Amino acid sequence: MSTAVQHAEPGFFRKYCWSTDHKIIAMQYLFTGMAMALIGGYLAYVFRMQLGFPNHNVPGFGIVTPGRYNAVVTMHGTIMIFWVAMPVLIAAFGNYLIPLMIGCDDMAFPRINRLSYQVFLLSAIVLLLSFLVKGGAFGGAWTAYPPLSASGAYNLTPLGATLWLVAVALEFVAFLLGGINFTVTVMNSRAPGMKMFDIPIVIWMIVLATVIFMASAGPLIAGAVMLLFDQTMATGFYDPTRGGDPLLWQHLFWFFGHPEVYVVLLPAMGIVAEILAVFARKKLFGYKSMLFSTWAVGILSFVVWAHHQFVAGIDPRMANVFTVTTLLISIPVAELVFLYIATLYGGSIRLDTPMLWALGFLAEFMIGGVTGIFLGSSGTDIYLHDTYFLIAHFHYTFVPIAIISVFAGITFWFPKMFGRMMNETLGKIHFWGTVIPFNVIFIPLFMTGLAGDQRRIYSYAQFAEQSRPALQHLRTLSTVGLLVMLSFQLVFLFNFFWSLRKGKRAEANPWRSTTLEWTVPSPPPHGNFAVLPTVYRGPYEYGLPGRADDYWPQNVPD
C-alpha cells in the first residue's frame, strides 16, 4: 500500500491546471464561465445592434446577414444557458461550497471532479470552433428542432450543427460526472453531527439541481445520439418522410428543457437565501417549508414540459393537462418567494453589495415569475408564444438567475475565495449600473412582444404591422439599454481583478456568518479544515437572545 507521498510544492501546471482540489476546480469553472459570459454578451451586443439599428454596420462585427444573425442568436442562447449559467451556478459555486459547507476536505471523487472540468473545457473549445467551420456556427436556434437541425440542406450550417450537438453532448457528460460527485459527497461526507436539516439550504438546492439534471438529461442524451445519426449517417429518426417524427425531438428536448431551467434556478435561490440570512441577521423563515417547496418544485418540474409546445402540433387535449401542471408548479415557487420576503421581517438589514444583489434578484425574479403565468395558461399562449413577450419573460427569470445571483455569490464569497475584500462603492455602482439598464432592455421588449414581434427575426422590414416607427423606437431603446448595461460590466471586471491583488485583506469571517466555510482562513488551505469540524446546530442561528454575538457558528459547541 503506497503511503501518502510527501512531495514538493507543486508547480503552476500541477497546482492550477491538473489539481484535484475542489477549490481550484471551482475557480477553473468560474473563470471559464466568466469568459464564455463575455462571448455570450458580445453575441447579444451584435444581434441587439442589428435589431436596434437595422442593416447598419455593427462595429466589431460587420453587417449582420440573416444567416449570421441566426447563428449569433442560436449561440447566444446555447452559451448563456449551458456554458455560463450551469458552470458558474452549479459547478463553480457547487465545487467551492459543498466540501467547505458540509465540513470535509474535498469531494468524494477528486479525479472524477477534475475529469468533469476537462470534459467541460473540451466542450467549450468544440463549441467555439464551430464558429470557424465552413458555413459558420449552427443557425437553427438553441432548441435545434429537426428537420432543420437534422439536415444541412435545410439549415445551411451542416458542420456547425454537428459540432454544436457534439459540444452540448460533451457538456452533458461533464455535468453528469460533476453531478454524481456532488450528490455522493453531500449524501456521505457530511461532518459528524450535521443532520439532514442542518445542511445549509444552498447545498440542498445545488444537490437537488444536479439530481434533477441527471434525471432529465438522460432522454435528451438518447435524443442527441439519434439526432447525431440523422445528421451524419442518414438515418430517419426525425425525418417524417422515412417513418421518423420531428415532434419526438421536441418532447425529448423539453422533457429536459424545463427541468433544466429549475436546475439553474435552484442554486441561484440557494445563494440568495444564504445572503438574505447573513445580511438580515435573521434565521431563514421556515427552513423546512423552503426545503419541501424545493422538493415539490423538483418533482413537479418533470410534468410540465409541454407548455413549450402548446401550439407546436401536440394534441390540443394534452395542452389542458400541461397548463394545469404548469399553474401547479407556480405554487411552490410562489411559496419560496414569500418565505424569502418573510425572512426580512424582524431583521436588521445591512445593504452591502451582496445584499443589494440578493434583493435585486428577488425584485426582478418576481416580475419574471409573474409574467410566466401569461405563457403558462394555454389560452394566452396562443398569441404570446414565440413573441418578444416570451423573450422578455424568460430573460426576467434567466438574468436574475445567471447574472444577478452570480454577482451576489461572487461579491459574498470573494473574501473567502481570494482572501481580499471587493470595493463596496464600485460594487454599488456596478449593481445600479446593471439592474436599471436591465429593466430598460426588457420592459420595451414586453411591449413589442404584445405588439406581435416574433422572435429570431433579423429584420421586421417584411412585416407591415411590425415596422411601425413606434415599435422600432422601442427596439432601439432596448439596444441602448443593453449598451449601458454592458459598459457597466467593465466596472465589475475592474473591481474583480483589482481587488484580487490590491483589495483590503479579508479575515476568516468578514460578514460574521454562521456556516462552516467561514470558520477556515481565507483563502482556505489545501484540505480545508485543520481539524475536521463537528456540527452542533443548524446553519442560521442569528439574533439569539442572551448571547454576546448575534450569530452562533455551527461548529461552536456550547
Add this chain to the structure above:
Amino acid sequence: MNMDCRAAPTTTGPRTFLIRPAEKPTTMSATAKPIANTRSATGIPTARLITWWVIASEIVIFGGLLSAYLMHRLGHPEWALSADHTNTWAGAFNTFVLLTSSLAAVLAHKAADALDGPRAAKLLRLTVLGGFVFLMVKAFEWTTDIREGFVLSSGGFWSYYYVLTGLHGLHVLAGMVIMLIIAADAAKNQELQRVECIGLYWHFVDIVWIFLFPLLYIAR
C-alpha cells in the same frame, strides 16, 4: 492509505459496515483518498453509492431510448417485418452468455466479501470473457444483417436496432475495461469493495439486455 486504524463496526440496517471515524486530514498526495471518500453518513460506502447513481442515470438514458423505440414500434406494425430478420437464436444465446457472466460477477462479489482477492480476480476475468463472447456474437449478427443489406439507414426499425444494440454494446465494452482494471487491483487484495460495484453495473447492463432481447428479437 492509512491501513492501521481499526474502525468500530456499526450495525446500521441489514448490512453491517466498517465505518472509519473522521480524523485529522494528512497532507495528501493526489492519489490518496480524501476523508470525504471514506465517510459514509448514509451507511453506504461512497463507491457503491456512486454506482447506484450511475445506474440511476443509465436507467433514464436507456429508458428514454427504449420508450422512443417502443412508441415507434407500437405505431408502426410494419416494423415487425424487418424485425423478422433478427436472428432470435443469436439473441437467445447472447442472453444466456450475459446471464452466465452475471453469475460469475456475483460469485466474484461473494469471493471479495470473503476477502479472497485472487479468486475474485479470476471470476471477474471470467465475466470479462463472457462479455467478450457476447460482443463476438453481436459482431457476427451485425455482419450477417449488413451483408443482407440492412444497414443503419435502411428504415426505422434498423436505425433503432443498431443504436440500441450499439449503445448497449458500448456499455458492455466499458464494463469489461473497468472490470479488468478492478480485477488487477483485486488480485493484490486491494480495493475489494470495488468488485461489488462493478458487479452491480454489470448486472444492470444484463437487465437492459434482458429487456432488449424480447423487444428486438421476439416481439412480432
Add this chain to the structure above:
Amino acid sequence: MTTETHVHHPNYVKIWAILVALLIVSVVGSFSSIRVVILVAAFGVAFVKAFLVAKNFMHVTVEKRWVPYLLLVMLAFIVILFAGVAPDVMSHGGLHWSNDAAKQSVETGMKAAPKHE
C-alpha cells in the same frame, strides 16, 4: 479501506438456473403462433428475470430502503415521459391533426409483404 462483513449470499447457481429456465420459456414461447402468448412469454419472463437479478445479484432488497425507491423514481420519470409523448408519436392521428407521413409509411410497409400473418 472499508469492507463489508458478510451480506447474506443466496445460492447463486440455483438462481442462475432459474434464469436460464425462464430464458428457455421465453424462446419456446416465441415459436407459438398466438401473438399474445409470444408477448406474455417474452415480456413476462423479462420482468421476472429483471426482478430476480435485481433482488439476488444486486441485493437491492437488502440495500438501504431508499435505493430501490431512487431507481423506481427514475423509472417513474420515464413512464411520465412515455405518457406525455405517446399521444403524439405513437398514434398517427388525433383531434384536428393527422400524421399523414406515418400513415403512408405504415401503408407502404404493410403493402410490401402482404403474406405476413
Add this chain to the structure above:
Amino acid sequence: MLERYTTAASTYAHSIDHLFLLILVLVGFWLIVAEAVMFILIFKFRARDGRPTRHVTGEEKELHRWITIPHMLVILCDIAIIIPAIIVWYNIKQAQPPADQTVRVYAQQWAWSFQEPGPDGVLDTADDVRTVGELHVAINTTYHFELMSRDVVHSFAVPAFRLKQDALPGRTITGWFRPNRLGTYDIQCTQMCGIGHALMAGRVIVETRQDHAAWLMQNSNPPVAALPAAPSPLAASPMMAEARR
C-alpha cells in the same frame, strides 16, 4: 389591453384579449403587493445600531399564518386563471364551428402558399385558386385551414387574428378562424425555419363577400396549369430548391 397593441380582426381575438386582461389584473395585483411588502420590510427593518433581530424559526403558527393566507389566495387566483384559460383554449383549438370554407396552407422554406376552393366552393377541383404569399378571405365567414409543411417546422401566425399554429412536416393540422374586420393583415412564421425565416412574410386580405367572389371568379378563370403547379406536399419543391442553392 392587447387591442391597444394589435388590431383584433377575428371573432376569438377578443376572448384572448379579455383573458390577457384578467391575468394582467390578478397577476399585477400580486406583483405589486409582493414588491411593496418587500420594500416596506427592507425600509422598516434596516440596520439600526443596538436593535437586536428577532429570533424567529418560521414554524410559529401566528407568523406562518402571514405566509399561508396569501398563499391560499394565490392558489385561488391560479384557479381563477386556469378555468377561463382552458375555456378559451377549448373554444379555439378543440371546438371548431362548422366551416363555410376550407383553405389549404402550405409552409415551405421561406414562403407561404395557399390553395382556396374556386367559385364552386369545393377544394381539390379544377377551378381551385392557388396563390403564393397572399390569402384572400371573405369577411364574417368561418374558414377551416389545413396546415402542412413541405420541409421543416414552420408556424402559421396571424397576430391580428390571434392565430398561431405550428406546421409540422408530415402532418396535416386543421384549425379555424372567422375574420370580422376588413383590411390586410400580416402572416408571420414564428418558428425558426432557417436563413429565410424573416423573409417568409404573407398577407391576409379580408374583403367583402362580393369583392371576394369577384376575385375568385377573376383568378380561377385562367387554366389552372398557368399557375405554379403545387407539388405534392412531401417532395421538396424544385422551385424552392433552386432558391436555396
